Amino acid sequence: MEPSPLYRQLAVHYLDAIRAGSLKPGDKLPSLRSLTRLHSISLSTALQLCRTMEGEGWVEARDRSGYFVRRPRRLAIAAMEEPAAHVAPDPAQYVGIHAKVSEFVARRRQGEVRIDFSLARGAPELYPAQALQTIMMRLLRQRPALLTTAAPSRSLTPLREAAARRGMRAGMTLAPDEVLSTNGCIEALNLALRAVAQPGDTVAVESPTFYGLLQVLESLGMRAVEIPTSPQTGLSVEALEMALEAYDNIKAVVVVPHLQNPLGSVMPDAHKQRLVALCEQHGVALIEDDTYSELLDSDTPARAIKSWDRTGNVIHCASLHKILAPGMRLGWISAGRWHARVEMLKYTQTRSNEELSQWTAGEYMATGAFDRHLRRLRERLREQRERTTDAIAAHFPPGTRLNLPPGGLQLWVELPDRLSSMTVFDRALREGILVAPGALFSNSSRFDHYLRINCGWPFTDAIESGLRRLGEIACESGAVRMAA
Amino acid sequence: MEPSPLYRQLAVHYLDAIRAGSLKPGDKLPSLRSLTRLHSISLSTALQLCRTMEGEGWVEARDRSGYFVRRPRRLAIAAMEEPAAHVAPDPAQYVGIHAKVSEFVARRRQGEVRIDFSLARGAPELYPAQALQTIMMRLLRQRPALLTTAAPSRSLTPLREAAARRGMRAGMTLAPDEVLSTNGCIEALNLALRAVAQPGDTVAVESPTFYGLLQVLESLGMRAVEIPTSPQTGLSVEALEMALEAYDNIKAVVVVPHLQNPLGSVMPDAHKQRLVALCEQHGVALIEDDTYSELLDSDTPARAIKSWDRTGNVIHCASLHKILAPGMRLGWISAGRWHARVEMLKYTQTRSNEELSQWTAGEYMATGAFDRHLRRLRERLREQRERTTDAIAAHFPPGTRLNLPPGGLQLWVELPDRLSSMTVFDRALREGILVAPGALFSNSSRFDHYLRINCGWPFTDAIESGLRRLGEIACESGAVRMAA
Numbered sequence: 001m002e003p004s005p006l007y008r009q010l011a012v013h014y015l016d017a018i019r020a021g022s023l024k025p026g027d028k029l030p031s032l033r034s035l036t037r038l039h040s041i042s043l044s045t046a047l048q049l050c051r052t053m054e055g056e057g058w059v060e061a062r063d064r065s066g067y068f069v070r071r072p073r074r075l076a077i078a079a080m081e082e083p084a085a086h087v088a089p090d091p092a093q094y095v096g097i098h099a100k101v102s103e104f105v106a107r108r109r110q111g112e113v114r115i116d117f118s119l120a121r122g123a124p125e126l127y128p129a130q131a132l133q134t135i136m137m138r139l140l141r142q143r144p145a146l147l148t149t150a151a152p153s154r155s156l157t158p159l160r161e162a163a164a165r166r167g168m169r170a171g172m173t174l175a176p177d178e179v180l181s182t183n184g185c186i187e188a189l190n191l192a193l194r195a196v197a198q199p200g201d202t203v204a205v206e207s208p209t210f211y212g213l214l215q216v217l218e219s220l221g222m223r224a225v226e227i228p229t230s231p232q233t234g235l236s237v238e239a240l241e242m243a244l245e246a247y248d249n250i251k252a253v254v255v256v257p258h259l260q261n262p263l264g265s266v267m268p269d270a271h272k273q274r275l276v277a278l279c280e281q282h283g284v285a286l287i288e289d290d291t292y293s294e295l296l297d298s299d300t301p302a303r304a305i306k307s308w309d310r311t312g313n314v315i316h317c318a319s320l321h322k323i324l325a326p327g328m329r330l331g332w333i334s335a336g337r338w339h340a341r342v343e344m345l346k347y348t349q350t351r352s353n354e355e356l357s358q359w360t361a362g363e364y365m366a367t368g369a370f371d372r373h374l375r376r377l378r379e380r381l382r383e384q385r386e387r388t389t390d391a392i393a394a395h396f397p398p399g400t401r402l403n404l405p406p407g408g409l410q411l412w413v414e415l416p417d418r419l420s421s422m423t424v425f426d427r428a429l430r431e432g433i434l435v436a437p438g439a440l441f442s443n444s445s446r447f448d449h450y451l452r453i454n455c456g457w458p459f460t461d462a463i464e465s466g467l468r469r470l471g472e473i474a475c476e477s478g479a480v481r482m483a484a
Numbered sequence: 485m486e487p488s489p490l491y492r493q494l495a496v497h498y499l500d501a502i503r504a505g506s507l508k509p510g511d512k513l514p515s516l517r518s519l520t521r522l523h524s525i526s527l528s529t530a531l532q533l534c535r536t537m538e539g540e541g542w543v544e545a546r547d548r549s550g551y552f553v554r555r556p557r558r559l560a561i562a563a564m565e566e567p568a569a570h571v572a573p574d575p576a577q578y579v580g581i582h583a584k585v586s587e588f589v590a591r592r593r594q595g596e597v598r599i600d601f602s603l604a605r606g607a608p609e610l611y612p613a614q615a616l617q618t619i620m621m622r623l624l625r626q627r628p629a630l631l632t633t634a635a636p637s638r639s640l641t642p643l644r645e646a647a648a649r650r651g652m653r654a655g656m657t658l659a660p661d662e663v664l665s666t667n668g669c670i671e672a673l674n675l676a677l678r679a680v681a682q683p684g685d686t687v688a689v690e691s692p693t694f695y696g697l698l699q700v701l702e703s704l705g706m707r708a709v710e711i712p713t714s715p716q717t718g719l720s721v722e723a724l725e726m727a728l729e730a731y732d733n734i735k736a737v738v739v740v741p742h743l744q745n746p747l748g749s750v751m752p753d754a755h756k757q758r759l760v761a762l763c764e765q766h767g768v769a770l771i772e773d774d775t776y777s778e779l780l781d782s783d784t785p786a787r788a789i790k791s792w793d794r795t796g797n798v799i800h801c802a803s804l805h806k807i808l809a810p811g812m813r814l815g816w817i818s819a820g821r822w823h824a825r826v827e828m829l830k831y832t833q834t835r836s837n838e839e840l841s842q843w844t845a846g847e848y849m850a851t852g853a854f855d856r857h858l859r860r861l862r863e864r865l866r867e868q869r870e871r872t873t874d875a876i877a878a879h880f881p882p883g884t885r886l887n888l889p890p891g892g893l894q895l896w897v898e899l900p901d902r903l904s905s906m907t908v909f910d911r912a913l914r915e916g917i918l919v920a921p922g923a924l925f926s927n928s929s930r931f932d933h934y935l936r937i938n939c940g941w942p943f944t945d946a947i948e949s950g951l952r953r954l955g956e957i958a959c960e961s962g963a964v965r966m967a968a
Contacts (some may be wrong), residue, residue, distance in 0.1 A: 025929035127632035150810040183834040350667040
């Protein structure tokens with residue numbers, strides 16, 4: 001990577017000071033003259049520094065008095081409204097998401113994508129490639145027969161041990177042999193659903209939820225009932241209770257308690273606890289998708305739902321895809337009282353995972369480097385989320401809403417005036433900008449005026465200008481509609 | 485590995501001559517005195533050589549005249565009878581194999597296994613660990629971000645290209661983008677069955693067949709109808725035709741045309757062709773499991789069933805598990821007219837396979853080393869099969885039958901007098917010898933007096949004595965039963 005120009009390096013320096021609170025809204029930046037002396041830079045560089053920070057909305061120029069720190073734009077953006085939890089849920093239905101996703105994919109393939117905001121994924125450079133490579137090469141040298149020896153069934157790989165250890169931090173008591181390695185969290189969810197429900201059965205899901213889950217349900221021939229979900233506190237336990245009373249064929253609930261996809265919501269512990277009790281009382285399996293917990297901006301680990309499980313009714317699923325190695329398909333599942341059935345289903349579906357990648361990831365996770373990596377990753381994602389939110393606040397039409405989530409790599413954006421995200425999607429794609437339209441996150445049309453925006457990539461000028469253009473397109477689409 | 489003693493090296497030399505036909509049954513070995521001169525060995529080494537070959541049944545001592553080449557014992561073993569093809573098939577039923585396999589696994593865990601004949605797998609040392617390791621380490625150095633970059637969807641990995649190229653040799657015309665990588669052949673079979681049939685539907689399978697397939701059917705809630713299958717020519721197309729006429733809910737046929745597991749049968753081309761036509765005519769999907777073709781003792785590749793497919797009705801599944809890398813979970817599927825559906829199911833089940841292993845295997849397969857490896861592998865497996873058969877002929881009770889298959893790594897052995905293989909299994913396990921009892925290979929009890937014996941491991945003295953002990957146990961079990 002080329003080093004960034006001097007004025008940009010200095011901008012980052014001042015930004016850090018603003019973020020850390022040592023420069024507060026209303027504080028004055030050093031004068032141009034002071035800047036030249038302080039940093040031994042030319043007057044034009046000092047001017048470029050101030051104008052850049054002004055352009056990005058961090059400071060404002062006041063006539064003849066200099067540059068002052070602004071309130072970050074993101075603080076001006078309105079939060080979303082809470083969903084109505086006390087209405088009867090839509091009837092459970094067979095999921096029809098494949099058609100929507102296929103259309104999305106087909107349209108996407110027509111355009112050439114320059115900037116992709118549609119993912120829910122981190123940039124490769126956010127992950128410790130070098131360290132993983134070093135471990136893998138050492139393993140290949142030390143155990144040359146690893147690639148030519150079939151994985152022993154039930155072998156307690158370092159990944160299973162690491163998953164059990166991480167589980168302890170989240171309040172779960174798991175032995176490594178209660179954890180099964182899977183091909184990513186998506187296989188874990190497949191196995192969990194196949195273990196507890198049959199085709200034709202109904203599964204309660206958050207609304208909105210990630211289309212990957214809706215696709216799994218559709219492919220397994222299961223019905224989904226969508227439960228109102230708060231952008232702040234996640235699944236509405238009251239609404240779920242109403243649904244469980246209204247339908248007697250709900251076999252499972254799938255929930256993402258921390259940094260829900262796409263909302264970014266986090267369930268309070270009291271909600272998780274009530275959810276565990278409610279599911280148990282109704283004899284409904286509770287499937288916890290814990291993909292994002294490690295991305296929470298917090299030094300104390302969040303408590304997993306399964307930590308309150310006393311009867312084996314909670315199935316815990318997780319993965320390394322977002323937190324360590326997007327190029328390795330590694331996830332795991334702790335299936336409680338369905339352990340034997342899930343083990344059998346895993347064997348019949350894909351056999352045991354390869355050993356090499358499990359050893360590589362597991363050995364890395366056993367070192368202090370893993371937590372150091374996670375801290376850096378959270379820090380970088382926080383910056384990316386904040387800068388993305390600032391850009392959205394600056395460029396999107398008035399009335400745009402979003403809740404800045406306390407972690408993770410995506411934003412859920414509500415467009416004003418029920419503006420169609422498909423219109424924005426189509427127009428943006430013509431200019432090479434890809435977004436995930438809200439329609440993909442529900443069977444209903446309730447989220448058609450939402451977008452999910454990925455913040456997993458370093459915030460570059462290209463990203464900034466992509467967001468600006470996206471905002472302009474949204475403004476234009478709104479104006480066109482108003483005129484029509 | 486330690487070099488084998490001199491007499492053993494010389495025994496291998498003479499064995500090669502016998503196998504190659506330069507020493508024929510009835511031919512005399514050089515005298516002990518000639519042997520000492522020919523090979524500059526001591527008289528005691530020459531004697532050890534001859535006694536070893538005698539002990540293994542290759543030569544016999546005739547009084548005062550020396551050692552003469554014997555007819556290999558395996559030639560004395562009787563072939564199996566052909567199954568009756570013209571009887572109505574058993575009614576289709578839900579597979580109840582999990583219970584059988586669970587019992588097998590539970591019993592196996594009680595004993596300590598010294599010698600494992602129950603696998604269908606090659607020893608790690610039969611595969612090119614070093615070459616695969618070298619390629620993988622080079623890839624890791626050249627593309628350090630491989631582990632931290634999510635696999636692009638639809639990326640045309642070298643594995644997909646190699647699979648398409650190998651397909652050409654087997655008479656199929658496939659573009660790399662018609663081949664999808666899977667987690668082994670077992671995932672390919674799952675996807676194929678999920679694409680063409682629903683829970684409750686009936687699937688026709690060979691009888692006997694490998695329990696892995698019966699487990700997949702059971703876990704998917706499908707019914708199996710077992711079609712009589714010849715130990716020589718594989719699936720009986722006539723019997724299948726009767727079944728298709730008797731049942732109207734058969735949605736698919738799964739067939740292993742080459743080196744069927746467990747039979748080792750090979751379908752003649754004319755049968756394959758009739759099978760393709762029959763399935764098309766009845767609107768039944770034909771799923772070809774081509775795991776073993778590359779292990780056929782032949783320099784001309786066998787023609788895949790899919791090579792006669794003109795309408796996309798044949799789904800071809802294969803894997804590297806038996807032929808290249810038992811430690812890598814790599815298979816592939818070409819799903820004909822179900823391609824889009826299988827692609828969707830693969831995405832919802834486990835996402836795309838990791839890139840690293842696909843690149844490693846695919847790059848190896850693109851070199852001449854792959855065919856050289858396969859030739860060596862076939863040669864070694866042939867020796868192991870022959871020596872295993874010789875040992876069975878020498879030690880198993882009279883009336884034992886088997887067909888020596890033209891390739892592969894296992895033997896299917898019929899015990900005389902309908903001797904229960906579970907009795908043999910139990911007694912052998914007490915002595916640390918594990919076999920796969922025939923009961924696991926069918927829903928019926930038709931194969932309860934069969935055993936499947938793995939020949940994938942180098943034939944050592946331990947294997948020889950394990951087979952001898954197994955034969956004694958079978959003889960004792962038979963005698964006990966007779967006496968009872």
